[in-house]
Amino acid sequence: MLTSPILLDYQSSTPCLDEVVESMNPFWTKNFANPSSKSNLANINASAVLEVSRERIKEYLNLKKKKIIFTSGATESNNLALIGYARNFFKNNGKYGHIITLKTEHQAVLEPLRKLQKEGYSLTEIEPEEDGLISQKKFLDALKPETFLVSIMLANNEIGVIQPLEWIASICKSKGIIFHSDAAQCIGFMPMPDLDLLANMITFSSHKIYGPKGVGLLIIDEGIEIEPLSLGGGQEFGLRPGTIPLPLVVGFTKAIEIAINNNSQNAEQLSFYRDNLLKGLQENIPSIVVNGSMDKRLPHNLNITFLDVNGSLLHKRLKSKIICSSGSACSNGKPSHVLLALGKSLREAEASIRLSIGLMTSSDDIEKTIIEISKIIEIIKYK
Numbered sequence: 001m002l003t004s005p006i007l008l009d010y011q012s013s014t015p016c017l018d019e020v021v022e023s024m025n026p027f028w029t030k031n032f033a034n035p036s037s038k039s040n041l042a043n044i045n046a047s048a049v050l051e052v053s054r055e056r057i058k059e060y061l062n063l064k065k066k067k068i069i070f071t072s073g074a075t076e077s078n079n080l081a082l083i084g085y086a087r088n089f090f091k092n093n094g095k096y097g098h099i100i101t102l103k104t105e106h107q108a109v110l111e112p113l114r115k116l117q118k119e120g121y122s123l124t125e126i127e128p129e130e131d132g133l134i135s136q137k138k139f140l141d142a143l144k145p146e147t148f149l150v151s152i153m154l155a156n157n158e159i160g161v162i163q164p165l166e167w168i169a170s171i172c173k174s175k176g177i178i179f180h181s182d183a184a185q186c187i188g189f190m191p192m193p194d195l196d197l198l199a200n201m202i203t204f205s206s207h208k209i210y211g212p213k214g215v216g217l218l219i220i221d222e223g224i225e226i227e228p229l230s231l232g233g234g235q236e237f238g239l240r241p242g243t244i245p246l247p248l249v250v251g252f253t254k255a256i257e258i259a260i261n262n263n264s265q266n267a268e269q270l271s272f273y274r275d276n277l278l279k280g281l282q283e284n285i286p287s288i289v290v291n292g293s294m295d296k297r298l299p300h301n302l303n304i305t306f307l308d309v310n311g312s313l314l315h316k317r318l319k320s321k322i323i324c325s326s327g328s329a330c331s332n333g334k335p336s337h338v339l340l341a342l343g344k345s346l347r348e349a350e351a352s353i354r355l356s357i358g359l360m361t362s363s364d365d366i367e368k369t370i371i372e373i374s375k376i377i378e379i380i381k382y383k
């Protein structure tokens, strides 16, 4: 009998929870008015729903000093924060400054920063340590008198490591440097730090936390000036013009509420499954290497390298059994820049997978995954 593959790719995207779908329902058909216009009662009501959502998110995330800007997702939030702030810096200072980031950031941070570099800004991409974490010494060495912007993610999407942002924030603050952090993968999976203190600008995404796709957040300190990347109707404080997709905003707000309320319970469940998965795999395949710190890590992430297999064969065999991610040459044409930055060889990066556990994952899924992967490795390993 043909069985469907086991889904262990919840860091790519998550399904909407039923409560999230229910919360959005009235806003697709009945309450469809434009929240950006105050021209009639329906629009005024829609605008009130938008502002209530904004206030609720502030409450759930315990934000007292931050402004909330709704965007289409974490990609747009990162672009707006980084390009928008850099352009404003140039406008005010008449010079390009220096920016610091980490080599293992998501492409939605690296690409805009590399674009800025081409425009004339200087850019340092710090190499992380072997465990994926940033070293304080390398960070201090990278600082220059002209550094004006730093972007370091809270948790990595491929290897799950949680960066020590507190000291980065305090160094940036002491030097008047603006600090941005991509926290797309974080709400509901780890205790939320004090976001007012964590960074000046923070990015979030809805579809990573059981909310709808197509909506995200950029939260910024009141008083930070950024240049909008699009021009139009002046919505979202003039920073992100365009009609706000109210159903998505309402769904995202509900997803944040649920994620925050169930944070510790979910983290416990996810790490229990993740740790069992690792234990089972290690028992059957002792040569497995775990990528990234196990200590400072998101509870639903496991990233492993199989030392004695051909990556391309591995992914071919896995395809029909387990849905997981590989930043491998065999899957999407590119080896993982994150694993290469940790010092992995091309061959090791290719023979690596990210398994990410979801709220729908069962112990049966974990047991079957251990069996399937172990069988495949036994067949394809170099003998």
Ligand SMILES: Cc1ncc(COP(=O)(O)O)c(C=O)c1O
Pocket: 012, 072, 073, 074, 075, 076, 106, 108, 153, 155, 156, 157, 182, 183, 184, 185, 204, 205, 206, 207, 216
């Ligand atoms: C850390 C991180 N940043 C940004 C993104 C892009 O998010 P979105 O799909 O919301 O644009 C992702 C999604 O893969 C991510 O994991």
